[in-house]
Structures are given as C-alpha cells and as structure tokens.
Amino acid sequence: PLIMGIESSCDETGVAFVRGCELLADEVASSVDEHARFGGVVPEVASRAHLEAMTPTVRRAAERAGVRLSDVDAIAVTAGPGLAGALLVGVSAAKAYALALDKPLYGVNHLVGHVAVDQLEHGPLPKPVVALLVSGGHTSLLLVRDLATDVRLLGETVDDAAGEAYDKVARLLSLPYPGGPPIDRAARDGDPRAIRFPRGKWGDGSYDFSFSGLKTAVARWVEDAEHAGRAVPVPDVAAAFQEAVADVLTRKAVDACREHGVRHLVISGGVAANSRLRRLAEQRCAAAGVEVRVPRPRLCTDNGAMIAALGAEVVAAGLPPSPLDLATDTSLPVGSVMAG
Numbered sequence: 298p299l300i301m302g303i304e305s306s307c308d309e310t311g312v313a314f315v316r317g318c319e320l321l322a323d324e325v326a327s328s329v330d331e332h333a334r335f336g337g338v339v340p341e342v343a344s345r346a347h348l349e350a351m352t353p354t355v356r357r358a359a360e361r362a363g364v365r366l367s368d369v370d371a372i373a374v375t376a377g378p379g380l381a382g383a384l385l386v387g388v389s390a391a392k393a394y395a396l397a398l399d400k401p402l403y404g405v406n407h408l409v410g411h412v413a414v415d416q417l418e419h420g421p422l423p424k425p426v427v428a429l430l431v432s433g434g435h436t437s438l439l440l441v442r443d444l445a446t447d448v449r450l451l452g453e454t455v456d457d458a459a460g461e462a463y464d465k466v467a468r469l470l471s472l473p474y475p476g477g478p479p480i481d482r483a484a485r486d487g488d489p490r491a492i493r494f495p496r497g498k499w500g501d502g503s504y505d506f507s508f509s510g511l512k513t514a515v516a517r518w519v520e521d522a523e524h525a526g527r528a529v530p531v532p533d534v535a536a537a538f539q540e541a542v543a544d545v546l547t548r549k550a551v552d553a554c555r556e557h558g559v560r561h562l563v564i565s566g567g568v569a570a571n572s573r574l575r576r577l578a579e580q581r582c583a584a585a586g587v588e589v590r591v592p593r594p595r596l597c598t599d600n601g602a603m604i605a606a607l608g609a610e611v612v613a614a615g616l617p618p619s620p621l622d623l624a625t626d627t628s629l630p631v632g633s634v635m636a637g
C-alpha cells in the first residue's frame with residue numbers, strides 16, 4: 298500500500314510517501330530560521346509556518362514521488378506528542394485529505410516514528426530491538442518488540458532532553474541555534490578529556506537520564522573562566538560536554554541490550570546525528586556483541602518519512618484507523634503507538 302505521512306509536531310512541516318520500506322519522496326519545510334533569534338521554537342510562529350507550508354509541501358512530495366493523491370491507500374499523521382497548535386495543523390490537513398480522498402486516517406506517535414524511520418534505510422527492524430531516542434524534546438530508552446503494537450518505555454530523562462542540553466550549552470558558548478551541529482563541529486578541534494563534566498544518573502541502576510546538572514556544570518565552568526579573565530576554550534568545552542552526553546547515553550543503551558538479551562540497538566532523533574555519539578555507540582556495541590543501526594542524519598531529525606514509515610507498520614499490522622474526529626495529544630506517551 299501507498300502511505301502518505303504528514304508531520305507537524307514542532308518546527309518542520311514534513312510530507313512523505315512510502316511503500317513498505319521504500320521511500321518515494323520526503324519533503325521538509327522548516328521554520329527553524331525564524332526561531333533562531335529567539336534561541337528556541339516559538340509555538341505561534343511554528344503554527345503559522347505549518348499553515349503556509351502544508352499544501353505546497355504535500356504537492357511537492359507527490360510530484361517528487363510521481364504519485365497522484367488519489368493513488369494513496371492511507372494517510373498517517375503525527376497526533377502527538379508536540380506543540381498543540383503545530384500538531385493541529387497537520388492533523389486538520391490529514392483529516393481533510395482523508396475525507397476528500399475517502400482514505401483511512403491513522404493518528405500516530407511522533408516518537409515511535411523516530412524509531413520506525415530506520416526501516417526506510419536499513420530494512421525491517423529486528424524484533425526485539427532496543428531504541429535510544431534522543432531528540433530536542435525527548436531522551437528515552439525503549440524496548441520495541443513490535444513497532445505497531447508493543448513499545449515499552451525502559452527509562453527517560455528526568456529533566457532536560459539531550460537535544461535541549463545541546464541547545465542550552467551552545468547558547469552558553471555563543472554558538473547558534475540549534476546547538477547540536479555547531480557543538481559537533483567545534484568539538485572536532487577540542488580535547489574531550491580537557492574537562493571532566495558530570496555524568497547524570499551514571500550507574501544508578503535505572504535507565505533514566507539527567508542532563509540539567511551537566512548544563513549547570515558547563516555554565517559554572519564558563520562563568521569561572523570569564524571571571525578569571527581567561528578566554529573560554531570553546532572546542533574543549535564542546536568536546537568535553539559532548540563526551541559526557543555520549544558516554545552516559547551509550548552506556549545505558551548497551552546495558553539495556555544486555556539485561557534484556559537484545560542483540561540490536563537503533564538510535565534515532567535529532568541528536569543521533571551527533572558524530573561522537575555514533576562513533577562511541579559503534580565501539581561499545583561492537584564490544585558487547587550488539588549490532589547498532591543509526592539512520593542517516595536527514596532521517597534523524599523531524600520529517601514526514603518517519604510518520605509514513607510508522608503508518609505502513611500500523612496498516613500492515615491491521616490496526617483500526619483513527620476516527621475523523623481524532624484529537625491531538627500534546628503529551629501522548631511513547632507506549633501509545635496510535636493516539637486515542
């Protein structure tokens with residue numbers, strides 16, 4: 298079946314078409330530049346941008362895929378979690394297409410979509426698989442026995458998300474928003490052992506994470522340097538911060554694989570684009586006999602492909618479609634693959 302996926306939970310308007318694990322087109326319009334000067338996503342600005350971008354993005358994606366909308370077999374849309382106004386634009390558009398084309402509508406979970414998207418690059422996910430989801434708003438370890446029907450939360454951040462920590466630390470270092478890419482770049486010229494930053498919840502026996510202490514430690518370190526009149530060695534701070542994040546993420550992910558006897562790990566979400574996280578995960582997984590899969594960076598950040606990929610899964614699993622009065626859920630828990 299041909300699935301159209303629509304994503305609008307944050308600041309990317311994404312529309313994609315997939316058939317099974319085959320990605321036909323994936324168009325993204327981002328309003329990230331409009332938020333840059335505020336140092337974070339402004340919800341009203343994001344909603345307005347979605348509204349303007351939605352129809353042209355659907356058209357462009359269909360053109361690229363070489364399909365007509367009437368060929369679509371099902372429409373999948375992010376129902377949550379995300380920003381209320383932003384979600385509403387995608388869900389309303391999806392309902393309109395479902396109604397106009399007389400096709401079933403599936404309101405799906407954005408976070409599970411981040412995991413499902415890997416199938417478009419590496420083929421069907423092994424069952425079970427441990428998923429490390431690291432994005433701007435979430436940091437979670439999941440045990441996925443089945444993408445459509447059995448996703449279990451093992452642990453999550455108790456405060457900041459990993460991506461949020463990147464964005465805040467970038468701000469402390471006067472690097473642009475979003476902070477992940479510039480920190481990743483700056484860290485290339487730095488020494489990760491120059492400074493030892495704290496690893497939150499290290500070895501506490503849980504699969505939870507904490508990044509607010511790390512962010513505070515970086516802030517204090519930068520302040521101390523400034524007070525002492527020393528220039529802040531941005532590459533060293535970036536490398537040491539990045540090391541602390543990658544260290545605790547990969548350790549807990551590998552521990553989860555061991556405890557549950559799982560031989561496969563998938564890492565996704567925007568922070569999965571991080572070069573140090575990818576490298577360290579490969580090393581530690583190889584040592585533990587775990588195979589690691591990370592989608593290409595373009596698929597790690599928000600896009601329609603992840604939603605279409607998950608849509609294909611729920612359709613294949615035979616789950617019932619969502620009602621046309623499907624509601625958005627800003628805090629949809631990750632264990633709920635479909636909303637409602």
Ligand code: ATP
Pocket residue numbers: 306307378379407431432433434435459460461463464475476477478481566567568569570571572597598599
């Ligand atoms: P959520 O999926 O939780 O709703 P989101 O969709 O906003 O949040 P994503 O688009 O998946 O999050 O990821 C964005 C985050 O990824 C930003 O915080 C950004 O700084 C971070 N990021 C992007 N590239 C990199 C990188 N190379 N290294 C580290 N972080 C990165």
Ligand code: MG
Pocket residue numbers: 307308309433598599
């Ligand atoms: Mg984004």
Ligand code: FE
Pocket residue numbers: 407411432433566567598599
């Ligand atoms: Fe996301």
